[in-house]
Amino acid sequence: MKETIESLRFRITKRFGTKTVLQDFTLEVRGTQFITFLGPSGCGKSTALNIIAGLIPATDGEVSIDGERIDHLPPEKRGFGMVFQNYALFPHMTVFSNIAFGLQLQRRPAAEIQERVRQMLDLVQLPGFEGRYPGQLSGGQQQRIAIARALVLHPRLLLLDEPLSNLDAKLRIEMRAEIKRLHTSLGLTSIYVTHDQVEALSLSDWVVVMKDGILMQAGPPQEIHDQPASVFVADFMGFRNFFPTQVVALGPDRMVEAAGNGMKIRGKTRHPLSAGASVVAAIRPDDIVIGGDAGSPNAFRGKVDIVEYLGRDDEAIVMLEVGGRLWVRTGVRVTPGENVTVVLPPDRVIFLTSEVPGETK
């Protein structure tokens, strides 16, 4: 009975007045995948989801499923399930009526409705909640019911619009695993919208990073995490240290040596570069090593400025002697005012061809 989709393809442009919210946002999804639209607020990710759902009309473009255009269909004819950030349960209906709503509209026999609602409540681990009203449930419970309400119709595509952002941190992690479990066990195709990179990385088969309505990078989570294609994506993926430099020399195995602001940095790149090109060196705080030989490559001397205690690690800001500052996350305990040597392991430094963050935000 359950339909699955072979492919979902879309190309969307959306303008509100003169403001372009989505510019030729294009993607093709094949089979049962978990796709995430990731980006800061205002990047157009929710708008894209709403256009796919049919709740907002696109200014231009098309959405097709298995080769068939669906962008002329109203939302109720698309057969997609959608889960909203604020749950959007019907407050005047019981849990049973909420979940049964779609089945009743399909005029299913009462016995079948009873059975499917019961199965769904078991699936989201809230058996026996039929008679409650949404107002009597916690946020996490409401979101489970909202997911059950969408899934009971066996949608061919499940759309989730920041479903966890109203939950507290602990519940968010639990519900994240729950969503992953449901997606995998039901063999769904899901599109998930979030601004949380951890959610995106942990849930997805395919991450789409967006900025100002433009697709910045799309790929498997490992690739997005390890090989960001631009400063924007790198910044979003937890790279916090950026140094504008110029390429000095190119070595084998995509090695690059670059210099700028009195620093000489070695690292890797996935871009084709030529000597003299302006590049940005980037490294994550937790890839930086404190201590080591001051004479080795990528070693710099500096003074610890601020230390934040984070439990197992400390996060420190180190003011470099050559100028500039470095965010470092380390298990080595340091104290403010302490002189340290920091090493940027060359295989952890990546070179990007783009502007420095701050200008991009």
Next chain:
Amino acid sequence: MRRGKTGEPSELDLMAIACLLPSLLYVFVLFVYPFLYGIYLSLRPLKVDGFSLANYIAFFTDQYQYKTVGITFRLAVPNTIVVVAFSLLFAYNMRRGIWLERTITTILVLPISLGVILLSQGILGFYGGKGWFNQMLLGLGILEEPLVLTHNFTGVMLSLFMQQFPFCFLMLLGYISGIDPSIENSARTLGAGPWTVFRRVMLPLIAPGLAIAFALVFVMSFATFPSAILLGQPTGATRTIAIAAYAQAFEMFDLSYASAIAVIMGLFQLAGLLVIILLRKHMVTAATMGVGKR
């Protein structure tokens, strides 16, 4: 507000009571006292010594008087239904904002700012026998005789509608646009078309606001006075209960009888409200309306 050491309001918050005092005084002086005095007055008829129900008996045995109740209901009930229905239609369709919303809202709301007298004057000029409306229809050859739209039941209905529609529309617009749009969006994605969304999801959520709208418009319509005089036939077809009370007080100078009529009017308004509350309870049975965590 002054608070105790724990940050909780202290039990006997003198400051709060002091702050409340002016409004309590206001309510007492301008509402409670005159209301109670009116009831007292209505029980002390002019021609009888001591307390008596003579005024009430007189009202309900005099056809000229008791038929005003029927006339008032015949004006108030249809007017309330028409006003609320039109307001709901407009407000519901404007709930997500529309093109030129500000301009349209301003035009719709303008009559409120004009006052009843000016509005009535306008209606008389526009819809009267020699008014533009009739002249236009006559000129276009649509009519041979002018329509009689003023100094009758229709005139009062027109005036009441124009006074109360903007107010009711604004109230419902505020109520409806306050409902989280994702509730309706989720209904759409679950397979509900626009009509089903309205009937099964939005209407039950709007119901409390609708009940308030019905109650307020009904009470205002039931108490209609200037419109009934200026645009109706104050001695005949539109002699409402308010006119009857006014006539007793300021034409017959029988303040006691007038008070009795006012009390009767109040009781009928109360009965109307009761019916609305009962209908609303019947319409929506869920007790946990709109308490979802957001």
